[in-house]
Amino acid sequence: MILQTRPLTVTINGRRYGPIDVPEGLMMIDVLHEMLGLTGSRLGCGIGICHACVVIWDRDDQTSEEVQTCITGAGFFDGKRIRTVEGIARRNDKGEILALSPVQQAFLDQFSFQCGYCTPGFVNAATVLIERLKRAPVPRGQVEATVAAALEKHICRCTGYVRYYQAVRDLILATPGLTRDAA
Amino acid sequence: EGKTAAYLGQAVAILIYRDFARFRFAKEKLQFNDAVIRYGAVTGPLQRDPWGSSRFVRVGGPTPYDDDVFSCLKQGPVSPSYDKHEPVWPKPARDGDLGAQGMYHADTIQYELAHPPAEWLVLTRNYATQSGDTAALEPDNANGWYDADEQELHLVVPTQSPQEVAEGAAAILQRSRIGMKRLFLHPCFTVGYGSKDHCTMPYYGLLAAVYGDGRPVRLANDRFDQFQSGLKRHQFSMGYTVAVERRTGLLQSFRAEIVANGGGRANCSVALTLVGATSAQSVYYFPKNDVAATAIASRAIDSGAARGYGALETLTATELMMDEIAGELGLDAIEFRLRNVLKTGMRSAQGAVPLGTQRAETVLEQARDHALWTGRASRKQVYDAGHPGKYYGVGFACIQRRFGTGAEASLAKVELAPDGRIALSHSGTEIGTGTSSGQAIACARWLGRPADALDMAVTEWPDLPVETSGDPHSISQAEQDRLAKNPRWSPAYASASSASNSSYYFSHVTREAARVVYLHGLWPAALAMWGRDGREAAREVKPEDARWRDGALAVEGLELLPLARLAQEAHARGLVVGAAVHAFNRWQWAEADFVVDGASARAAVDALSVRYGGGAGAAKEALSTTPNRYQVLDRRTVSFPPTQNNNAMVGYNTVVGTLAEMVVDAASGKVTLLSHHTILECGNMLAPELVSSQIQGATATGIGLTLHEWLPLYEDGPGNGTWNFNRYHLPRGSDVAVWTQTADVLPPLSDREPPKGMAEVAGIPIMAAIVNGVAHAIGHRFRTLPVTPERILEVLA
Amino acid sequence: MTVRRTGLRVVIIAAVVLIVGIAAAALAMRNLWSGRTGGPVQAVNAPADVVARGKYLSEAADCAACHTAPGGAPFAGGLPMQSGFGTIYATNITPDPDDGIGRWSAEDFWRALHDGVRRDGAQLYPAMPYTSYRGMTRADADAIYAYVMQLRPMKVANRRTELNFPFNIRLGMLGWNMLFLHDSLPAVSDGRTPAWQRGRYLVNVLGHCGECHTPRGIVGEMKLSRSLIGFALGRVAAPDITPAGLASRGWTAAGLRAYLGRGLARQGSAFGDMHPVIMLSTRNLTAEDLNAVAIYLLGDNPPPPAPLPPPDATESAEAASGAGRMSYVALCAGCHGLDGNGVPNTVVAVRNNSTLRLADPRNLIVAMLDGIGAQNFSHRASMQAMPGFSDKLSDAEAAALANYLRVTWGGQKGDVAASVVRALR
Numbered sequence A: 001m002i003l004q005t006r007p008l009t010v011t012i013n014g015r016r017y018g019p020i021d022v023p024e025g026l027m028m029i030d031v032l033h034e035m036l037g038l039t040g041s042r043l044g045c046g047i048g049i050c051h052a053c054v055v056i057w058d059r060d061d062q063t064s065e066e067v068q069t070c071i072t073g074a075g076f077f078d079g080k081r082i083r084t085v086e087g088i089a090r091r092n093d094k095g096e097i098l099a100l101s102p103v104q105q106a107f108l109d110q111f112s113f114q115c116g117y118c119t120p121g122f123v124n125a126a127t128v129l130i131e132r133l134k135r136a137p138v139p140r141g142q143v144e145a146t147v148a149a150a151l152e153k154h155i156c157r158c159t160g161y162v163r164y165y166q167a168v169r170d171l172i173l174a175t176p177g178l179t180r181d182a183a
Numbered sequence B: 001e002g003k004t005a006a007y008l009g010q011a012v013a014i015l016i017y018r019d020f021a022r023f024r025f026a027k028e029k030l031q032f033n034d035a036v037i038r039y040g041a042v043t044g045p046l047q048r049d050p051w052g053s054s055r056f057v058r059v060g061g062p063t064p065y066d067d068d069v070f071s072c073l074k075q076g077p078v079s080p081s082y083d084k085h086e087p088v089w090p091k092p093a094r095d096g097d098l099g100a101q102g103m104y105h106a107d108t109i110q111y112e113l114a115h116p117p118a119e120w121l122v123l124t125r126n127y128a129t130q131s132g133d134t135a136a137l138e139p140d141n142a143n144g145w146y147d148a149d150e151q152e153l154h155l156v157v158p159t160q161s162p163q164e165v166a167e168g169a170a171a172i173l174q175r176s177r178i179g180m181k182r183l184f185l186h187p188c189f190t191v192g193y194g195s196k197d198h199c200t201m202p203y204y205g206l207l208a209a210v211y212g213d214g215r216p217v218r219l220a221n222d223r224f225d226q227f228q229s230g231l232k233r234h235q236f237s238m239g240y241t242v243a244v245e246r247r248t249g250l251l252q253s254f255r256a257e258i259v260a261n262g263g264g265r266a267n268c269s270v271a272l273t274l275v276g277a278t279s280a281q282s283v284y285y286f287p288k289n290d291v292a293a294t295a296i297a298s299r300a301i302d303s304g305a306a307r308g309y310g311a312l313e314t315l316t317a318t319e320l321m322m323d324e325i326a327g328e329l330g331l332d333a334i335e336f337r338l339r340n341v342l343k344t345g346m347r348s349a350q351g352a353v354p355l356g357t358q359r360a361e362t363v364l365e366q367a368r369d370h371a372l373w374t375g376r377a378s379r380k381q382v383y384d385a386g387h388p389g390k391y392y393g394v395g396f397a398c399i400q401r402r403f404g405t406g407a408e409a410s411l412a413k414v415e416l417a418p419d420g421r422i423a424l425s426h427s428g429t430e431i432g433t434g435t436s437s438g439q440a441i442a443c444a445r446w447l448g449r450p451a452d453a454l455d456m457a458v459t460e461w462p463d464l465p466v467e468t469s470g471d472p473h474s475i476s477q478a479e480q481d482r483l484a485k486n487p488r489w490s491p492a493y494a495s496a497s498s499a500s501n502s503s504y505y506f507s508h509v510t511r512e513a514a515r516v517v518y519l520h521g522l523w524p525a526a527l528a529m530w531g532r533d534g535r536e537a538a539r540e541v542k543p544e545d546a547r548w549r550d551g552a553l554a555v556e557g558l559e560l561l562p563l564a565r566l567a568q569e570a571h572a573r574g575l576v577v578g579a580a581v582h583a584f585n586r587w588q589w590a591e592a593d594f595v596v597d598g599a600s601a602r603a604a605v606d607a608l609s610v611r612y613g614g615g616a617g618a619a620k621e622a623l624s625t626t627p628n629r630y631q632v633l634d635r636r637t638v639s640f641p642p643t644q645n646n647n648a649m650v651g652y653n654t655v656v657g658t659l660a661e662m663v664v665d666a667a668s669g670k671v672t673l674l675s676h677h678t679i680l681e682c683g684n685m686l687a688p689e690l691v692s693s694q695i696q697g698a699t700a701t702g703i704g705l706t707l708h709e710w711l712p713l714y715e716d717g718p719g720n721g722t723w724n725f726n727r728y729h730l731p732r733g734s735d736v737a738v739w740t741q742t743a744d745v746l747p748p749l750s751d752r753e754p755p756k757g758m759a760e761v762a763g764i765p766i767m768a769a770i771v772n773g774v775a776h777a778i779g780h781r782f783r784t785l786p787v788t789p790e791r792i793l794e795v796l797a
Numbered sequence C: 001m002t003v004r005r006t007g008l009r010v011v012i013i014a015a016v017v018l019i020v021g022i023a024a025a026a027l028a029m030r031n032l033w034s035g036r037t038g039g040p041v042q043a044v045n046a047p048a049d050v051v052a053r054g055k056y057l058s059e060a061a062d063c064a065a066c067h068t069a070p071g072g073a074p075f076a077g078g079l080p081m082q083s084g085f086g087t088i089y090a091t092n093i094t095p096d097p098d099d100g101i102g103r104w105s106a107e108d109f110w111r112a113l114h115d116g117v118r119r120d121g122a123q124l125y126p127a128m129p130y131t132s133y134r135g136m137t138r139a140d141a142d143a144i145y146a147y148v149m150q151l152r153p154m155k156v157a158n159r160r161t162e163l164n165f166p167f168n169i170r171l172g173m174l175g176w177n178m179l180f181l182h183d184s185l186p187a188v189s190d191g192r193t194p195a196w197q198r199g200r201y202l203v204n205v206l207g208h209c210g211e212c213h214t215p216r217g218i219v220g221e222m223k224l225s226r227s228l229i230g231f232a233l234g235r236v237a238a239p240d241i242t243p244a245g246l247a248s249r250g251w252t253a254a255g256l257r258a259y260l261g262r263g264l265a266r267q268g269s270a271f272g273d274m275h276p277v278i279m280l281s282t283r284n285l286t287a288e289d290l291n292a293v294a295i296y297l298l299g300d301n302p303p304p305p306a307p308l309p310p311p312d313a314t315e316s317a318e319a320a321s322g323a324g325r326m327s328y329v330a331l332c333a334g335c336h337g338l339d340g341n342g343v344p345n346t347v348v349a350v351r352n353n354s355t356l357r358l359a360d361p362r363n364l365i366v367a368m369l370d371g372i373g374a375q376n377f378s379h380r381a382s383m384q385a386m387p388g389f390s391d392k393l394s395d396a397e398a399a400a401l402a403n404y405l406r407v408t409w410g411g412q413k414g415d416v417a418a419s420v421v422r423a424l425r
């Protein structure tokens, strides 16, 4: 069997990869895991439902959004910039972690996760949410509904969601600029 | 060629690919492609005897506190023979053998229920719970490689039961021709809810590794594979008959026929069904019980120890029935429960007196007084009037569930460095519940601080030789007594992470190891440092009564001694700075006497090794013969818990009650939880955050099993390989009342009360609470799970 | 579903009013004289089998689709139907004496279904499909009446229709009715077997399929000469379901039965407005009735399903190497598979999919842009949600993808231009 390949160039966590030859038809999660050594994104369902596998796509218009890598082919990411869970904490030149991101720290402080399998997806979802609120703050009274809507698609079997949601809510309320006072 | 598959979804072959992309594309061609396997003649499914069946009969004495006339504890359970794959119970005979006697009493109970006294209300109801998937988010997987030159096999596996895998793998390899000198098992942190316990995947991984031509082989299920082959929840059918005296509202008699579908591979179905059968009476006292339970073999996927382990199913049925009986009697559902609650000193359905103070009454009282309960009638009126087509309901359920398996064993090693850093090794494995955090914290009781370094799921214990043989559940007393003479022997070696066993059982060994270090290392070091005052103190203060304050040992009137200084001193003096222990529990801990560093010591362990600080003299050095310089101590005496405890089947219980508030939408049939409130007792909490997160997580699973999750057993079921989360709805944030749920944990009875297992129990009462709440909302009692919108629509139509 | 689009072309009602003014006025007077409010609360005690039949018929007639608002109480009305001229609300048809139809007699009910006249004598708008229901037998109407009259009464007040002048003059409908209200709708296929007859009743009358699938004229009337040839009133077009139209996209009687009975067939799954139709209505049909519907739609002698023509060699070579194929691999293949076969019980096949085989690319493009929400069907079937790709595909990319799909698996021409996509955004 001869495998067709296509070149892929992609910027992940600020680092440029490629061009590498990727067999046509491979999903991005497989490229991350098998070709790039980035194993932090999790395969939960493989059909786009659980959102354990999401990465952050940084668009040119400065917005960011979640993309499920289990159902999105590598080719989609050609020429694009993404962040995986490995790129969320602040690191030094040697790749050592200097500080967790506020979202990660909040999850840790609030015992948000248990087995941790869903956690990369929740970290990315909460990060995208906070970046969105920086651009468009919500009234304080709507924070809970906003958090619930942003995380609803993410499946967690262990935690019952409470500590995830609370951590994100508390972080948003404590971070200046993400909320406004009135409606 | 070939033979009939034992069950749907049984594995037929392992294909090994050398590069990922080819594997990936080959899988795309093979998956969902029924033509890949060629079948021979149609044989129909295998017909087999049940995996097992037992009957638990008890006739109590005049009061709940009196000796029983007949009980499981005294006489044992009744076992059947099989005819045409159905259990055939012994012929009843009052003076026959134990089985015949048991059946005599069972017959009497049955007759009485069929011809009850006039003042009895007798209710017969059938309940059923569904097959389901544990849906641990990490699918089963196994990685391994075989080094033919060195004849070494390495396995990296996520498992709840590292010890079982190590033994199983070794047993397989022993019988193979490949020749293997060493097996390295590297267990990893994982999650399972029972599906990674007694699971075959590690062994498939082992086979793949052996045939991997020396390359590392990775075997990993995707979600379709996981549904197809992962261990399933047993499907239960339960026929209950309960008698209650109308005037007093007191329960009189309980009869049940329980059938659990264990699927096509002999797994833990017998034990699980037994747990379900013996848990069914929950927090209530019944003067008479006759519970027959059978685990059947079928062509369904093999079933395993899914969270709740049989008790989830039988307790849910019981709690549905309690509400219905209360309704029939016109009693408040909690008031009715309180009248019948099992109190301290009363006998359980097996005839044993449960250990410790029974707290179900307190939980019930708290629930009865809770605003959700007291105001429910008026809130319903207001809500229903203001929301046409919506029906408000509040439901309650309360259960108790034992934690542990009745043969719990584990090992721990606690070691103190000269600078006071604490290292803990433990045989238990982390499955996401916080076991590792909990064990680290458990060190603090005796060492003043949590452990700094952790090594969990340790399978090799060169410093603590322990031998085991026989089955701890079925061994005879004589055999146990004989084997116990060997100072290295214990009835069991190391438990899986299951049955909510970490906080109580795992912590026990951690604490015992830490206690040895404290008593034989830190305390003598402290006395030395306090000098003459210390010797005075030693006379007045028992070492157990000293307290840690901010990481320093505090005794009234004496200098505060930080752990680091004590550790340094203990090391310099060659005192005990490390201890490795093994402990065994059969609803009671084994205890043994040792001589530790010249002092006699009794501990609730059956094996102990100690390590001395660097200042130990040559004599002690010479005794320290293990690889890590531990001295292996021979126990002087040992008392193992009697084998009769196996029949008691109750030891340590945790009680939990849950109130659930909901709305049923008549147009869609959807049940929406508005809030829920859990009341739990679990002794002293290791970490309140871990307890509450277990309540939250388990409750979510309970909600899923009540309203959403369901798998067909057979041809349409997951064995066909087309199941995923699109069809198996796991609860989302919007399903669980994320912002409005609350919980109360009862304060411990004393600060010495140990932590209790609670992770599994917390998810059970929400189930019946929801179904009872639906009955409050729309007046219909469902007896089969899950309660789906379609079923509600049918009722409301 | 009927209503969302029917209210729409009421625009020209005013003109019609003028044309038939006089006759209408006379009729109107009669209706209003005979119209009533108040009166006794009806006590209906129909035998259980009549109620059961009424329930079945109400499902076949899909009453709940409009009379149960999302999130609202069953049959208590409230579903808003937008039109360019205002909003029409479905009414409460539970037996509540004040808010519902608790005072309506069977005769009143019959007149509403048959003539489009309310108990108080006012005209209904054809958002209520009495144009189709007119063919209903009196016995069936009475059975539905018996069923709804034993529902739980719901205290939900009706909302006033919010049409602007002159469309708010209900009298205008009189003239419209004189022109467009027919006793029976034409047959779309040939047949004479009892099953065909039954199918015709189910499709034309109870199912009121034509309300969506038949094109509408300028005053919102069904163009009966072109019955069921398909019409795009909503975002997703109702496709051609004449025998020829169905056969050209590979439909067979078995496929139709599966589709209507379970929402899922080899040819595709129900999405858009058809999903609730299946869930609320057709899946409840008996096997005989489902079969009757299929027989009527295809005729007693069904045309053979057209095989998927082999793709045009040059076109497909072009498609396979171009941007469309790249987008397919990047965005679609993860679920639909490189071979287009989908995943059983999870993702529909795109190969030979009925929507790809439509000459009009509209529905395909709409699905690509908007996505399709998760679709739960009965029998525990559930298709996962399809994400929308409007923010991931440019007009040109979406057009290329549509063309790739049409050429490769739809037997259609790769003639979709970027402008077509732009128009649908």
Ligand code: FES
Binding pocket: A042, A043, A044, A045, A046, A047, A048, A049, A050, A051, A052, A053, A054, A068, A069, A070, A071
């Ligand atoms: S693994 Fe990608 S969404 Fe579940």
Ligand code: FES
Binding pocket: A113, A114, A115, A116, A117, A118, A119, A155, A156, A157, A158, A159, B137, B191, B432
């Ligand atoms: S923490 Fe285990 S799945 Fe979320």
